[in-house]
Amino acid sequence: MNCYSIKDLEKLSGIKAHTIRMWEKRFNIITPERTKTNIRCYNDDDLKKLLNISTLYSHGIRISKIAAMDNPEINEKVAEMTQNGGSHEDHINNLTVSMIDMNEATFEQILNNAILRLGFEKTVTEILYPFLDKVGVLWLAGTIHPAQEHFVSNLIRQKLIIAIDSQIRAIDSASETFLLFLPEQELHELGLLFYNYLLRKGGYEVIYLGQSVPFNDLKEVANIKQIDFLFTYFVAALSTQEIPVYLDRMSAAFPGKIIYITGIQAQKYKSSLPANVVLVRDVQHFKELLQIG
DSSP states (O other): OOOOHHHHHHHHHHOOOHEEEEEEEEHHOOOOOTTTOOOOBHHHHHHHHHHHHHHHTTTTTHHHHHSOOHHHHHHHHHHHHTTTTOOOOHHHHHHHHHHHHOOOOHHHHHHHHHHHHOOHHHHHIIIHHHHHHHHHHHHTTTTTTHHHHHHHHHHHHHHHHHHHTOOOOOOOTOOOOOEEEETOOOOOOHHHHHHHHHHHHHHHHEEEEEEEHHHHHHHHHHHSSSEEEEEOOOOOSSSHHHHHHHHHHHHHHTSSEEEESSHHHHTTOOOOOOTTTOOSSSSHHHHHHOOOO
16 A cells, blocks of 8 residues: 655645645644654555545535535536546546556546547646646655556556557658667656657658667667667666766767756756757757747
């Protein structure tokens, strides 16, 4: 059983810790266990209930009224609201509950509904990215099981691959070519897959090498195929001290090519970049750089 701190609940639900404490005391909405050092310890059921309460509360239902409902009533009311559209935060809360339960059918249904309403790109940037940010913080802290993180990552990966397949078309001989890859030991592939989708949709040819690519393999590909641009993601494999060395090496190996970089570690990079390396702040920035719709 997972043990969430009150700060974990705050990050996932968006409800401030002092508000959660007040609701516990006044309305007895959840009753956490206590550790030996008297620290609150919340389980999966507590988190799911609070996420559902957050959804109802954000729709204007008073906490006193919610507190009078039992769990089936709360679940039914949440389902009714989200079936009628729901906010981005509603979708994120429901995805989190589905992750905790490892409920593939519900996770798929929530994503499909969001895609129908918002389109694929907005679902990724406005729902999945914030969802993964929340989950990623807790996963790195060891609060949620790696199995839960792998579960949702693979479901999202399937969606991305289907979307990429829908963009595969005959390549114009004038199309420029991107080489997409992750550095050695870098395994966080979801972001790179989404940029693969965007580039194909924008009419570029893409050579996708995927996870943990040895540096020498990049040069081998460039010997075989004309490459116009390179694109990579820095998430966890390289430290902020190692990234400058890697970028200098890339810049020297591909002097006539523009190298786009992004990712959590790249955003922390404060030093000056080699002349042919461009930091991508986010998806919208990248689309503006390439002037793609």
